[in-house]
Amino acid sequence: MTNIIRWSPLREMMSxxxxxxxxxxxxxxxxxxxxxxxSDLALDLSxxxxxxxxxASVPGIQPDDLDISITDNxxxxxGEFKEExxxxxxxxxxxxxxxxxxxxxxxxxxxxxxxxxxxxxxNGVLTLTVPKAEEVKPKRIAINVGNGQKVxxxxxx
Numbered sequence: 001m002t003n004i005i006r007w008s009p010l011r012e013m014m015s016x017x018x019x020x021x022x023x024x025x026x027x028x029x030x031x032x033x034x035x036x037x038x039s040d041l042a043l044d045l046s047x048x049x050x051x052x053x054x055x056a057s058v059p060g061i062q063p064d065d066l067d068i069s070i071t072d073n074x075x076x077x078x079g080e081f082k083e084e085x086x087x088x089x090x091x092x093x094x095x096x097x098x099x100x101x102x103x104x105x106x107x108x109x110x111x112x113x114x115x116x117x118x119x120x121x122x123n124g125v126l127t128l129t130v131p132k133a134e135e136v137k138p139k140r141i142a143i144n145v146g147n148g149q150k151v152x153x154x155x156x157x
Contacts (some may be wrong), residue, residue, distance in 0.1 A: 041077060041104040049138050051131045052108055059124030066126065071115040075106045075130065110136045 043056040053060035056077060058066065067078040083099040118129040 006123065039098050042103045043104060045106065051129050054128040054130065056126045057124060058126050063121045068119060070117060073112060080101045
């Protein structure tokens with residue numbers, strides 16, 4: 001026998017809301033899952049007149065375990081956060097530290113001198129000083145005024 005159910009606009013709206021909530025929950029979960037992957041390394045990039053300065057947090061990694069290179073004006077930093085070898089069984093209540101390989105590639109906006117890069121590792125922070133190529137550095141130009149007695153200097157760049 002067929003049951004007759006009284007139509008309720010409230011029930012219809014709640015059903016629609018549940019479907020929309022489910023859709024948003026699935027959509028919002030995706031970027032969070034991607035963020036936990038170790039494919040990227042967060043870093044800061046700043047610029048001076050002479051060089052670019054790259055700072056990356058890589059705590060717990062030995063400097064020898066980092067692979068840093070510059071090819072065609074693209075900086076590559078590759079490494080791995082290694083998981084500690086466990087000698088005894090532990091019951092984990094919370095485990096948030098991340099392990100695995102990471103890689104980051106960064107293209108500089110102007111030409112750089114890849115042969116003069118300096119790298120420093122202090123307290124888990126890798127600092128790379130990447131000098132700009134000579135042709136893109138600002139240069140001072142002297143301007144002779146009048147009878148040649150005064151000289152005014154200006155900036156280029």
